[in-house]
Amino acid sequence: MRQKKKSELLTEVELEFMNELWALGEGTVRDVLDQLPEGRELAYTSAATILRILEQKNFVTSRKEGKRHVFVPLLAKDTYQIRSLKDLSMKLFDDTPATLVARLVNDDELTEEALGQIRALVDRRLKNDSG
Amino acid sequence: MRQKKKSELLTEVELEFMNELWALGEGTVRDVLDQLPEGRELAYTSAATILRILEQKNFVTSRKEGKRHVFVPLLAKDTYQIRSLKDLSMKLFDDTPATLVARLVNDDELTEEALGQIRALVDRRLKNDSG
DNA sequence: TTTGAATTACGAAAGTCTTCGTATTTACTC
DNA sequence: GAGTAAATACGAAGACTTTCGTAATTCAAA
Numbered sequence: 418m419r420q421k422k423k424s425e426l427l428t429e430v431e432l433e434f435m436n437e438l439w440a441l442g443e444g445t446v447r448d449v450l451d452q453l454p455e456g457r458e459l460a461y462t463s464a465a466t467i468l469r470i471l472e473q474k475n476f477v478t479s480r481k482e483g484k485r486h487v488f489v490p491l492l493a494k495d496t497y498q499i500r501s502l503k504d505l506s507m508k509l510f511d512d513t514p515a516t517l518v519a520r521l522v523n524d525d526e527l528t529e530e531a532l533g534q535i536r537a538l539v540d541r542r543l544k545n546d547s548g
Numbered sequence: 549m550r551q552k553k554k555s556e557l558l559t560e561v562e563l564e565f566m567n568e569l570w571a572l573g574e575g576t577v578r579d580v581l582d583q584l585p586e587g588r589e590l591a592y593t594s595a596a597t598i599l600r601i602l603e604q605k606n607f608v609t610s611r612k613e614g615k616r617h618v619f620v621p622l623l624a625k626d627t628y629q630i631r632s633l634k635d636l637s638m639k640l641f642d643d644t645p646a647t648l649v650a651r652l653v654n655d656d657e658l659t660e661e662a663l664g665q666i667r668a669l670v671d672r673r674l675k676n677d678s679g
Numbered sequence: 680t681t682t683g684a685a686t687t688a689c690g691a692a693a694g695t696c697t698t699c700g701t702a703t704t705t706a707c708t709c
Numbered sequence: 710g711a712g713t714a715a716a717t718a719c720g721a722a723g724a725c726t727t728t729c730g731t732a733a734t735t736c737a738a739a
Contacts, residue, residue, distance in 0.1 A: 428695085428696060428697085429696080429697090430696075430697060430698090431696095432639060432640065436639075436640075445716090446716075446717090447715090447716090459697095459698075459699095460698070460699050460700085461699095461715095461716085462698085462699055462700070462701095462716095462717090462718095463697075463698045463699055465716080465717065465718085466697085466698075466699080466718095466719095467697080467698090469717090469718080469719095470696095483705085483706070483716095484704080484705045484706055484707095484715075484716055484717080485705095485715090485716065485717090486716085486717080494640075495651065497640070498640055498641065498647075498648075498651045499651050499655060501636060501640055502636075502648065502651055502652055502655075503655075505632060505633075505636060508563060508567075509563065509567075509625075509628070509629055509632055510629065513662070514652055514655075514658060514662050514666065515662050515665035515666050515669065516629075517629075517633065517652070518649060518652065518666045518669055518670070519669050520626065520629045520630050520633055521633055521645055521648070521649065522669055522670055522673045523673065524630060524633075524634075524645075527645060529677065531644070531645050531646050532670065532673060532674055532677075533674075534646035535645065535646050535649045535670055536667065536670045536671070536674065538646065538649055538650050538653055539649070539653055539663065539666055539667045539670060540667070542653045542654065542663060543663060543664075543667065546660065546663075559725090559726060559727085560726085560727085561726075561727060561728090562726095576686090577686075577687090578685090578686090590727095590728080590729095591728070591729050591730085592685090592686085592729095593686095593687090593688095593728085593729055593730070593731095594727075594728045594729055596686080596687065596688085597688095597689095597727085597728075597729080598727080598728090600687090600688085600689095601726095601727095614686095614735085614736070615685075615686055615687080615734080615735045615736055616685085616686065616687090616735095617686085617687080
C-alpha cells in the first residue's frame with residue numbers, strides 16, 4: 418500500500434475559493450458563490466463541498482451563524498504566496514530565485530512601472546539589511 | 549467547434565520527467581529512469597508510460613534508435629518557466645509581478661548574493677530599455 | 680534460426696480532484 | 710406545531726493522474 422504524502426498546496430479549485438475568501442475576509446457558501454466571476458457556473462452544493470474540504474484540510478475554519486457556516490481562512494495569503502513560490506522555485510528553477518526573477522523581468526509584457534516597483538523593493542531590502 | 553480543454557501545464561510527474569530530459573538534453577526511458585534521485589522507485593513501464601503521455605501531449609517528440617526510443621523535449625525549459633510564472637502570477641498574485649517579487653525578496657532565507665543578482669538583473673533590464 | 684533479455688504497446692487498477700444529487704436539518708412564518 | 714425555503718451532510722459519479730502488469734515486439738548473440 419502506498420500513501421501519498423499530504424501536500425500542503427491547494428488544488429486548482431481550492432485556490433479559486435481561497436482567493437475569494439481572502440478578498441472577502443470571511444464568508445458563507447453563498448457569499449463565495451456570489452463572488453465567483455460571471456460564467457463560472459457551479460452548483461451550490463459543489464461550493465459547499467469545496468469549503469468542507471478546505472476545512473478538513475485545515476486551510477479554513479468556520480463558525481456557525483444562525484443556520485449558516487461562516488468560513489474564515491486559517492492560511493494567510495502572504496504565507497501561501499511564499500509557499501507557492503518556494504515550491505515553484507524548487508521544482509522548476511533549481512532553487513535559484515535569481516533565475517526566476519530573470520524570467521520575470523525579461524518578459525516583454527512587463528511594464529516599466531512594474532519593473533521600477535521591483536527595483537524599489539529590492540533596494541529597500543538591501544538597504545534594510547545593511548542598515 | 550468544441551475542443552477538449554488542454555492544459556498547457558505539466559502535471560507533477562510530467563514536470564519531474566521534463567526536468568530530467570532538460571538536464572540530459574535527450575534520453576531513452578532507461579536514461580531518464582537512471583537519472584531519477586535515489587529512493588524514487590518507479591517501474592520501468594511507468595516511466596515509459598509517462599514519456600508516452602508527454603509525447604501525446606506534444607511536450608516531447610521521439611526518434612527510434614535501434615529498438616529504443618530517444619525522447620527529445622519540444623518545449624524549452626525557459627519557455628515553460630515563463631509560462632508557469634505567468635500562471636502563478638495570475639492565479640495567486642493578482643497579475644502583479646511586483647507583489648510576487650516582494651514575497652521573494654522578503655523571504656529571510658534569501659541570500660545576500662541572490663538579492664544582488666536580482667538587482668543586477670533588474671538594473672540591466674532597465675538600462676536596456678532606456679538605452 | 681532460435682532464443683532471450685530489453686523494449687514497446689496497451690490497458691487497467693488505484694488514487695485524487697471536481698462536481699453534483701439526495702436526504703436531512705435548520706430557522707422562520709403562519 | 711406544520712409548512713417551507715435555505716443550508717448542511719454525505720456519498721458517489723466522472724474526469725484526470727499516477728503507477729504497473731501483461732502481451733507483443735525487437736535486436737543480437739549463440
